Amino acid sequence: MSRARSTLLAGLLMVAPAFSWAQQASSSAADGQKDPVLKAMLDELDRSKQQLQLQGFEKPYFIEYRIDDVAEYEANAGYGALVREHELHRRIVRVTVRAGSYKMDSSGERREGSLQIATVDDDPIALRYALWAATDAAYKDALGNYTAKQAALKSVQTPPQADDFSQEKPVVSIAPLAQAELDRAAWKQRIIDATGLYRSDDSVKSFAAEIETSEGSIQSRSRTVYLVNSEGTIVRKSTVEYRAEFAAQAQAADGMRLERSYGVSGLTPADLGPAEKFHNGVLHVLTGLHELRNAPVMSDEYHGPVLFAGNASARTFDELFAHAVAGHRPELGSTARTVGPFASSYKTRVLPDFMKVVDDPGIATFNGKPLLGAYQVDDEGVPAQSVTLVDDGKLLSYLTGREPIRDFPSSNGHARAATAQPANPQIGVLHVEASETSSEDDLVKRLVAMGKDQGLEFVYVVETIGGADRPRTLYRIKVADASRELIRGAQLDDVDLRLLRSGILAAGNDPYVFNTFGDIPTTVIAPSVLFDDVTVKRAEQRNEKLPYYPPPD
């Protein structure tokens, strides 16, 4: 047993009582029978377990029924008026059938699982009908895949490095049903107001003509996952997430397209904050856009130290690091442990030795901020565990679901599924920590000092970032007098895993919480980081024509 796994178990035992929601979830199978959806699933599962067999073929050894119940609400506004209001409620059945055994089964690269749209009424027969139809298709596919896989195995020399499916203790966890509690009327008005500020607010309306688009949205999304399997797992989990966003576009005089946005998200409507906060956030964006429009363009290519503030740092870890630590089974015949950039990095250094990375979906808040990536049980019905991925800079573990990889025979509760999709190992709450930290002031001082040493005229600070190479707010600091200036039209280069491994000089003491709202909500918590050598250059982008005629009043 690996060291990682024993820490996980210890972690789980210690953390469990601290959950407020853990106390709410029931672990009684009888409570499962009280839920009409789970009851229909269990009834149909029982019938499939007993009777599903095609003559001359094996019965399935594992059947999983999952129903994703998704209720979404979204309102959009533009230029100070409501543009769209939309509500949707759907249930989708996903059935997974495995033929063979835990050691070797039908799973592989081929299509797995089968989908049906199910009723949003709690009608037991209609629910079972959808499950029945999906089960039939999934079982037939599994039989075909199993035969194909047996044949494929004969064509490779290297046997599989791990079992096909891990054995896990069945879990019964029935969480209360969550429902969105958004004050729709109030939030609709907030986004209407926000998108109209460009023409109504005295502090910004002097440059109203510069604003080309002004769009806002408010969203609530609740998802209830019902999960039962032939091993006895019965899970119901239910979460709601909320998000409000604003984005505006303008063009600089040279045609460069500029965009700024502001968003708040959370697990309760209160997490989105009061109206005033959103209002001010939007004003800040509009002012920022105006400033950016008049900011100088990135000119010469720059190679040197760059400070990534918390937002930029967390996004960089999310984009580069999060997928690399997920343990995916390699293709048949491969000797690799997993796929991706960290396939052969086990027990080697992937970050500087003063850094540690833990994924712990069990933390629901951090410094008072809600963490969207938190969950209690994963989408294969395995309890979420805290996994120390990196310690002293070394990669110690991977995030796993129930498809094992070499040295990691069990799931650590990180199989996560988008609606209607299969579950795959993913981060929940990825926490990047440093054992030595500095204040922001000290980091900036160090940055400037490095610039001086290297004989540079300027050094750069990336405040916020769009993608891995696209800074949204970039400042250059004059080495001579430490003055700051906003820059537009820049692009980053050489921001990669090698940079994370050997280019981080220092980390800040200001961990930033970066929540991703969506089908698989995730959180990355990371401090600001000072990189020794990053390229900043002029962005390769087309400068489009300015508007052909002025906007109306």
Added chain:
Amino acid sequence: MLRNPCLLSSALLLATVAASAQTQSSSLLNAMNAELSRATSDLGKDAKDGQQPPYYLSYYAHEVYSVSITAQQGALIGSDNTHSRVVDVVVRVGDAKLDNTHGDHRTSAITTVPLPLADDEKAIQRSLWWATNTGYGKALQSYLQVKTDTEVRAKEEDTSPDFSTDSAQSASAQPVVAPNVDRQAWSQRLRTLSNIFRAYPHVYSNFVMLNVRDETGYFVSSEGARVVDPHQSARVVVFASTRAADGMDLFRAETFEAKTDATLASQKEMEAGIKRLAASLEELRNAPVTEPFDGPALLSGRAAAVFFHEVLGHRLEGQRQRGDEEGQTFTKDIGKPILPSFLSVADDPTLSTFDGTYLSGYYGYDDEGQRAQKVNLIQDGVLKTFLMSRLPIASFANSNGHGRAQIGRMPTGRQGNLIVTSTKTVPESRLRAMLIDEAKKQNKPYGLYFEDISSGFAVTTRNAPQAFQVIPLVVYRVYTDGRPDELVRGVSIVGTPQAALNRILATGDRREVFNGECGAESGTIPVSAVAPAMLVSEIETQRQQQGVARPPILPPPTAMKSGEVQQ
């Protein structure tokens, strides 16, 4: 909208709603007019960088209210209610002879954006400004390309202009308001209807769906058009499928249409329709598989309607006669007979009903703001004209009110209500006797009766074979020796369209309506076809390709419940 129990106050309520809708529509129109006039006077004013002003600009705003509820196996799977406003901005640069839409650049003229739902002229106008800007940029770029392309390529076969000269229309009807659909009552109706399928254990997938769509089109153009055109429709769609023991998938669909949900067929009629549909699938499942056949056939009115829509209607769309990629089946046939002389075909979108049946292809104005017109396409078998949008072709320079598109697409000539008329009619019983006689004459043991046909899609481009796609769903063998008719499955038609059309011997004396949704380059639009039953001297059929998947292993939970024996 609230439902009011008191008749008088409900009338008052309607009046206030209508009044507010009126102001709303006028604010939308005001904003559209204001921006249209600003854009026409400002764009290309300085003529710098080759930025010439657009010679045509139109705004077509669609205010759409829709309700959609779907049930399956006696329970709802979705219930949606939407209100949207979307505008299609069309910008043409160059001149009517040659503009940015030339050849395959047609889509360069259209830009589609959502519009504010609220009565906020400033926000509406700013949205229009942004879309106009985007559209004008696209049009300029495309026009430059068109000019270059035209200079380097050989002279085109069809040298007609890119845009017709047609008069701008004006019309102001009362805009629609949000439909007053009792969603709860309908949910229950649909549950009950879909629940019928539970009694038919081999009908594996099925749904019953209500769609109510009430919309108002607001069309303004730089030519002075000002059209406010409301349109209402309600539809219940039933779809069901089964799988035969040998793996052949079989499906059928039934639809009910009306102007409003309140005037749709009664629950009783729908129940009867669904029972017939489900029973026919159970029957089809056990029917023998067809053998290749080449002989006489009888098409029911409904089947003939689908057949004419697919085989003939699509080939009479004006734009199919122009362009190197088009099939141009009938381009050189104006004034020539293309059907037996006892048949005439018109497309008449101005009809909202036919013998009391609602017609889906009804509209007042087309999607280029032209008034809908009845067009006599074929008279006494002779081809007279085509279905025209404002895209001229060599033989016809003007629109005849058939420029249609779904929101976001450039309109092309499309069908509305295609109506087939015959002067050689006999009672349907007589038609059946004629089928048997014809089979005897050809020494065939039987003729085929096509009761139901589903439309596939018509392929009319030059690269694809000129074969039509119609999928026969319910076909019987009608024996010459007096044996009872025999249902067969897996029939697929082979052959070329003109051939089949010229082999029509006689028609029935009663016409049937087919209402459907038709998809083509300009998107999916509602259409109808009306035709009598037809006797065809020769249709060649073969066995359709079929799936290999087995029928379900376990019986459905519905069958278990009703004590159905397991397979």
